[in-house]
Amino acid sequence: MVLNYRSECLHFRGHIPCAPHKSSGVHCDGCLDFVERQGRILLIKLGAAGDVIRTTPLLDPLMKQYPHHALTWVSDFPQLVPDLVPDRLAMTPENLLWLRQTHFDLVINLDKDRQACALAAEVNCDQRIGFTLGQDGLCRPVVEGVSKAMAKAAHEKFLTGLFDDVNQACTLTYPEEIFNICGYEFQGQQYVLDRPVPTPNFDLPEQGTIIGLNTGAGGRWTSRLWPELYWEELAVKLKKAGYEVLLLGGPQEDAKNKRLAHAAKVLYLGHYDLPTFIGLMDRCELVITAVTMAMHIALGLGKKLVLFNNIFNPHEFELYGRGVLLQPVQECTCFFQPRCLNEHFCMETLEPDAVLNAVNDLLVQK
Secondary structure, eight states: OOOOOOTTBTTOOSSSOOHHHHHHOOOSTTOTTOOBOOEEEEEEOOOOHHHHHTTGGGHHHHHHHOTTEEEEEEOSOGGGSOTTSSEEEOOOHHHHHHHHTOOEEEEEEOOOSHHHHHHHHHSOEEEEEEEEEOTTSSEEEOOSSSOHHHHHHHHHHHHHTTOHHHHHHOOOOHHHHHHHHTTOOOOOOOOOOOOOSSOOOOOOOSSSOEEEEEOOOOTTOGGGOOOHHHHHHHHHHHHHTTOEEEEEOOGGGHHHHHHHHHHHTOEEOOOOOHHHHHHHHTTOSEEEEESSHHHHHHHHTTOEEEEEOSSSOGGGOOOTTSEEEEOOSSOOOOTTOSSOOSSSOGGGGSOHHHHHHHHHHHHHOO
């Protein structure tokens, strides 16, 4: 028996069965799902995890402009790239072998790290957008083969990574910046984040409003941490106001969250792998957090958000009308610094009552 196959189909994988065959057993001859592949696009956005999530709004205009192109996304967190991207790759030696031997119509690199820029420069393609590697081995913005507006946007984003004062003067959100680099206009496109399937089971109250307190800020970024005593005071006040309080965090916050749960008599279920953590956050109606991956997960899940910020440009965050950004009363002068450099820590001037008021205001909104 001779079986024909159509390698030019958008669904064709070459080494494993395609999605239409797995779902219905159909072969290529007479397949109603055949779509001729018109090219390939490579999107490079390696990390951090939160940056991967907040790049997902770009998928909407990209896939509308190139509906019949095969899209590959290379990331350090491929598990956070949504399923609507059919080809999600980690940056491993095995995957680099394939990338080096494949021609792409378009390569979009939104990272300025050496390895990302080197990959963008090395891959065989017709057009590059974003950032690449110069002959001197350093990152440079792509200004050739793109519109003047795209070149300007890439150059301006490049400068924000070099000079703190330029970064602080920027009034664009991150989605606006990357949309401009790619030649699109940001129109409020949402994050795309897959919920875990099946949904994890948690021993949580079925009634009442659950508020998640994400108490960490990443291991080396102590300049963003809110005082532990403030978390305890806030948890007590929230519980007294009738809310269910759920402590959130990873292994680094485990000991702290156990202390807080005991002191404030609130819920802490432990730390989990990433999909389960996403499922746990999905049980919350509102999340309180510093600028971390949890912030982006909350936005991706459509949750209301109280966001603490002190060391970043407040304009960069797109909260989609569901969030409140709170900053300390004392001005922070440690821009993009992982450790506080001042005698008095600014986050101590962000009082729990201000957070409680923000929570109440958000939950009144429908």
